[in-house]
Amino acid sequence: MLSAFPIFYSALSHLIAYGTVTLIGYIVALCVYRVFFHPLAKYPGPLSYKLSGWPLLWQAYTGDRHIWHLLDHERYGPIVRIAPNTLSFNTTTALNAIYGTRTANVKKGEWYKTFDIAAGTYSSFTETDREKHAIKRRWMSPAFTTESIKANEPLIIDIIERFCETLKPNSGGWGDKWNAHLVSVYLGFDLMGALVLGSDLRSVQEKDNRDLAECVLPTQKLLYWLSYLPVAFLVRPFLRSQWFEVLGGKPVRDSNRLIDYGKDQVQARLTSNARNETGFKDRIDLLSKLTFNEDKKSGWRPSSLDLDTESLNMMLAGADPYSQVLSGAIFYLVHNPNCLEKVTAEIRSTFASSQEIVSGAKLNSCTYLYACIEESLRRLTGVLSHVPRVVLSGGMTIDSHFFSEGTVVGVAQYAIHHNADYFTEPFKFSPERWIPSPTNPPSAIDEMRRAFEPFGLGVRGCIGKNLGYLQLKLTLAHFLWRFDLRECEGEKGVGAGRKGLGIGREREDEYQMWDALGGVRDGPIVEVKSAR
Numbered sequence: 001m002l003s004a005f006p007i008f009y010s011a012l013s014h015l016i017a018y019g020t021v022t023l024i025g026y027i028v029a030l031c032v033y034r035v036f037f038h039p040l041a042k043y044p045g046p047l048s049y050k051l052s053g054w055p056l057l058w059q060a061y062t063g064d065r066h067i068w069h070l071l072d073h074e075r076y077g078p079i080v081r082i083a084p085n086t087l088s089f090n091t092t093t094a095l096n097a098i099y100g101t102r103t104a105n106v107k108k109g110e111w112y113k114t115f116d117i118a119a120g121t122y123s124s125f126t127e128t129d130r131e132k133h134a135i136k137r138r139w140m141s142p143a144f145t146t147e148s149i150k151a152n153e154p155l156i157i158d159i160i161e162r163f164c165e166t167l168k169p170n171s172g173g174w175g176d177k178w179n180a181h182l183v184s185v186y187l188g189f190d191l192m193g194a195l196v197l198g199s200d201l202r203s204v205q206e207k208d209n210r211d212l213a214e215c216v217l218p219t220q221k222l223l224y225w226l227s228y229l230p231v232a233f234l235v236r237p238f239l240r241s242q243w244f245e246v247l248g249g250k251p252v253r254d255s256n257r258l259i260d261y262g263k264d265q266v267q268a269r270l271t272s273n274a275r276n277e278t279g280f281k282d283r284i285d286l287l288s289k290l291t292f293n294e295d296k297k298s299g300w301r302p303s304s305l306d307l308d309t310e311s312l313n314m315m316l317a318g319a320d321p322y323s324q325v326l327s328g329a330i331f332y333l334v335h336n337p338n339c340l341e342k343v344t345a346e347i348r349s350t351f352a353s354s355q356e357i358v359s360g361a362k363l364n365s366c367t368y369l370y371a372c373i374e375e376s377l378r379r380l381t382g383v384l385s386h387v388p389r390v391v392l393s394g395g396m397t398i399d400s401h402f403f404s405e406g407t408v409v410g411v412a413q414y415a416i417h418h419n420a421d422y423f424t425e426p427f428k429f430s431p432e433r434w435i436p437s438p439t440n441p442p443s444a445i446d447e448m449r450r451a452f453e454p455f456g457l458g459v460r461g462c463i464g465k466n467l468g469y470l471q472l473k474l475t476l477a478h479f480l481w482r483f484d485l486r487e488c489e490g491e492k493g494v495g496a497g498r499k500g501l502g503i504g505r506e507r508e509d510e511y512q513m514w515d516a517l518g519g520v521r522d523g524p525i526v527e528v529k530s531a532r
């Protein structure tokens with residue numbers, strides 16, 4: 001009996017030795033395959049990207065992914081292999097082929113599935129199945145018609161005007177300093193709370209709901225990083241668990257409170273006869289429009305989980321990019337005083353009173369305002385990095401290259417929006433590039449527009465695009481009509497690039513973002529003075 005132990009240990013050590021050799025052999029073989037024999041082997045990129053997806057995970061963790069995409073395209077050209085099975089493109093033709101056409105033989109990648117699953121199911125944003133997504137999109141479309149947006153406009157203006165009242169200095173001089181990033185987050189949250197849920201969250205004015213607004217970016221950053229884990233599918237079921245609350249801390253607890261708040265709003269609408277009760281029947285918020293709606297074509301009706309998830313999705317998808325573009329526009333305007341002066345003069349000469357600032361011909365005539373928004377959208381972009389699409393059965397051709405089923409392809413907004421082939425002096429904030437002139441003919445602007453996709457494109461493009469534009473136009477027009485704006489003396493450069501901040505972050509006139517689907521950002525610190 002005693003003599004059995006040495007035999008057992010000898011067998012075990014042999015087993016471990018064979019196992020280790022086999023594992024090393026497998027890894028070496030996999031590396032050789034990925035570098036030399038993989039169908040994407042001929043595409044350029046750093047060796048580390050070809051070997052594994054870990055560099056992408058690291059870039060997502062540090063928030064520098066968009067910068068690496070740009071630098072990699074500058075170094076390796078229009079097609080870069082950014083992971084063993086993933087290609088990034090940087091051409092308008094690829095942009096259109098992958099996202100722009102209804103017939104593109106792709107679907108959203110599994111990567112999306114991590115984002116709003118904590119609310120219970122997949123939303124229109126994270127649904128990867130093309131048929132199920134088409135049904136959701138049709139179901140949601142009545143909430144985003146011109147009439148629906150017009151009906152909500154007084155609410156938008158009311159919240160913007162209250163925002164302006166809160167910032168108004170008490171004296172005739174310059175008021176208190178404020179962080180444009182934080183204030184934009186609160187305003188975006190209040191706007192979407194009102195538009196999606198019909199709630200008056202008042203986080204601009206009061207502290208009560210600010211934790212909910214402030215949790216969005218840190219939670220998104222954590223989810224973004226987790227979504228790149230090779231084992232993300234194992235993590236997803238725990239995203240609403242206490243385990244995840246411990247890992248994510250306060251932002252995740254607050255995010256769960258936000259999900260619960262949305263669920264309560266859904267339940268309030270679903271309870272018996274809520275549709276006809278006073279207080280609900282006349283409501284025009286997006287959730288009320290969707291609760292009892294169905295997809296006319298398939299007859300699909302949303303479950304309460306669908307409504308929970310979609311209301312959270314609309315809150316987050318609507319609030320954060322708006323806030324990002326708003327604080328970015330403020331940054332670029334205070335850093336470019338000529339542009340600030342021009343846009344302010346245009347708004348003040350177009351409208352005799354703030355009551356006149358509504359959608360319509362006069363607002364549309366503010367071409368410089370629109371150009372400032374376009375240029376801010378170009379510099380900031382809605383989603384910074386490569387948004388993955390997976391090639392479906394039958395494969396597809398992009399830029400004359402054929403790719404088989406399962407290849408992951410995409411374009412990174414930050415990279416294409418700063419591609420010098422399409423945008424001259426891409427790091428210059430220049431609203432003028434969007435305005436036709438003898439030196440800038442409409443054909444040149446059309447050419448640029450083909451590389452411009454701040455709201456995404458095609459069937460998976462942003463359903464809230466028109467609403468987003470309207471909110472941005474109304475906010476900047478009301479705000480600049482009422483106030484002179486400047487960056488605070490002594491607080492200059494908050495949010496800007498500087499030497500030593502990291503690779504690609506040295507430009508002092510660039511608003512810095514740390515990639516987390518949208519961008520984590522800060523500043524600028526500004527102050528206002530009443531103009532009248």
Ligand code: HEM
Binds near residue numbers: 313322383468469
């Ligand atoms: C400045 C404002 C906004 C920007 C820059 C923006 C940007 C984007 C982008 C780039 C996408 C595509 C993302 C991808 O393919 O992964 C997207 C999708 C989406 N956005 Fe927006 N968005 C804005 C405002 C809004 C608003 C106000 C709403 C509505 C409440 C909204 C709801 C959505 C939804 C539901 C999707 C998913 C669409 C689908 O896959 O069918 N967005 N947005």
